[in-house]
Amino acid sequence: MRSFLALCAIMMLSGCMNVSDMAAGTAYHMRDAGFLDYSRTQRLNNFRLQPDSYVYIAQGAFVPSGHAYTRPNVVAEQAFNGFVEYFPRVRRAKAPIGLDEAILEARNLGAHYLLYTRFAAADDNIGTFEEWEDQEALDRVGRDRSVIQVMLIETSTYYLVDTARIRSRGGFLTFYDQRPEDLLAQPLRDYAQHLLGLSR
Template structure:
């Protein structure tokens, strides 16, 4: 509660802030304080690509450490949902593939880039009483780590790679799964490839 009050006080003092900026900053501080879902993305490059680029999305057949029951293609599915709003030409592999197989499918589809994803690690804590009774997991926030590589299909040049670490919030962990943390940061990654901020979308 102290974090929320402090954040609101800081926002109130910054009278020149637009309402959209105020919402963004409040959400950021609430997430950083652990109340809401929060993600941190580290990219090796700051490259941008054109919005008409054709992107093929695939996920490697890696079982995430700490979460063996995750849906096999969930990262590719969430990445497709996040990218399709910003890139009109997007396709997704139907099942997990090795890198060579994903590259072959991307080239066969005529894609400019392959977005290759990997669900590296997750922590699936109990989000309700039933889960606690069934699994004996600790009650609390979930965590996830995913890795992505953006590769040119013509020459296999690694354009960018990123690691995204996410954690659930104290106000949002009820009935949540690590998979629920994937969508928002992957959509943010799509925006970052275009150089678009969330608050610019509705201006």
């Protein structure tokens, strides 16, 4: 009888998900419910890049609308950090530049594609006791939000290969001492994965 029960237990456990799949599923539902950071990417095309593509990354000088001050080149920095994990040939502009200048620099470097980014909107809500002491506005307590726009341009033809809009919001469990730029790294890394056809 004991061996039968042990066999039944082993068969039941073999049909269950492994621990990493269960953790990924739990994290997905917690993001969707607003407990953890969440982002949504809307893409124009479902274009794929070759793994050996040379990508040049730049950011426009646009100041995001909203209540937040961000580092001038933070989107390009976070995009570079995400893309360098998947593309062996990646360069980034040192400071914000205009689109025409970015295309010219990318072409001079021999890059196949320009990833041009813009921090469209940011809302830096109160997330620490120090910020509360400065503002003391109850309606400003809560999760941060950000919106970034991305254009992927083929440098040889100036063809707009893909464009994306990434909206992110902080989670109820993670908003303490967080800023809108802290929400950018994971969705930009995900975007690099999608360009290669990889799934998370």
